[in-house]
Amino acid sequence: MAYKFYAMDFAFYNSMGIYSFEARCEMLKEIGYDATHLSVWHGERWRDVEKLKNVKEKYGLDVAGVYVVLDLSLGEDHPRNTGILKMLEIMEGCSTVELAIQSVGHHIRPSDPKGDDIAVKWLEKALKIAERRNINILLYTHLSFWVERHEDAVRLCKRLNHPNLGIVFCGYHWYAVDGTNLLGTLRAVSPYLKQVNISGSRRDPHGFGGVATIEPLDSGELDNFALLGQLKKMGYNGMIGYQGWSEGGDAYSKLSRSLKAFRDMERRLEAHPHWADLRLTP
Template identity: 45%
Template sequence: MSHSVHALDSFFYTSMGVYAFESQCEMLAELGYDGITVSAWGGQPLTDLSLLPSVKARHGLDVTGLYAVLHEGRNDALIRRIIESVDGVELIELAVQTSVNGEAAILRNIEAVLRIAERRDLRIALYPHLRHVTQTTSEVVRLCEYFDHPRLGASFNGYHWYASQEGRLAERLAAMRPWLMQVVLSGSALSPLGWGGVATMEPVDRGELDNFAVIAALDRIGYTGSLGILGWDYCGDVYPKLDRCLATIRAIDRRLQAHPGWADFGAGL
């Protein structure tokens, strides 16, 4: 199966600073990416969100998602204002990092966001993220099942699944299947030198995590959506890394089409 491929804007955060949004889009379009996901950290976007509606016409790229981080009890209203006002994107990937008032308050916040999504024809994908309230795919699926709402789903992030050592990939993806709206991939190795002292974030052709196995598992559950590339290792020139990542994903797609039997990993996944 040939997937669309998008990059997260975190790819463009380097040790020297953050590339301008126009430069991000120009690089991705030149390399042949299909889209970009932009971020609103703690409710404060680094990108001018008013630029999003013109991205497709200017660069031929889809805005595949807006990633937002909810700190319940701290930035609730700001997150809701962003979701209420943003144009040019229809998928909000929402991670819940912290909570002041506990699970009941988190549920109220998700319910409030879903009311906005209903009005604005948006989708909300809960995002599993290591060391967040929504840390594992199991926790995200539990919330999806609780609300059972057509506008609510889940993202799968290969890095955070691997770093949390949740394991049981085939089982976890099967549980996510009814809710799966987006996928993000990364290279990674378990290491105290990595993010949070747990695991490195690397281009998809680096590290210990086998992205061929991950994409094969996604194909087996029938995922046909875009594959996102996480980036965010702060190391060096981003352009050749983006080029290499796109080539790697395209090569994996071709390999799986030519040799579907190679995707049989038995009980190991």
């Protein structure tokens, strides 16, 4: 089975600016991606999602998701946070919101369960809209954010136990935050896993967050072939995306390389699934 493969629009960011929405869709279609993606960031940009309703008809692409960042340290009624709720009310052409929770309070550190009650209160409000409008809210783990580890996302999903709440497995952020116990992490996430994104990466103090680089899929030290093998073994059949955060340079070239690398990993896994069975180094 070939996975539907999308590119997060992060791949179109560089130090000089960002490619237009139209150019992004045209490039992805020409290269051969199955779906596009939109980062709205803070909820104040919620109107950007109005562009999504015509993507399928105009470009022949699916829309994998919309990425937003929740920061409750600003207050629940801050426009950045209320804007996300407004976005949920008007979204068309996409049924997936990837939610990164940056903070739930000024003195609550990443992964601290003391913030759970605050996050749950907001999520319950968002999930009422999501259920009514048939939208999935997927928790997006992120280095240095309050939901930093996949274990944090699992904890919230277990507590809320809502069919419209799930998890994105973020290959880069798993690697950058910890990078160990891949199989155990995937098993814990699996009941809630609805989307995956991956990146090439290597440990480097000059990388993102002073921890690790974000690179095309044909480079870096992170073994995405082994990661993909574990996903296939556990029966994951959802979309997979290329993250590509702010790599810079010629976006078309890097997107082409990453799609080619991904399809080649699929080909090898189909022919030789046992190749992805890694053992711990002595």
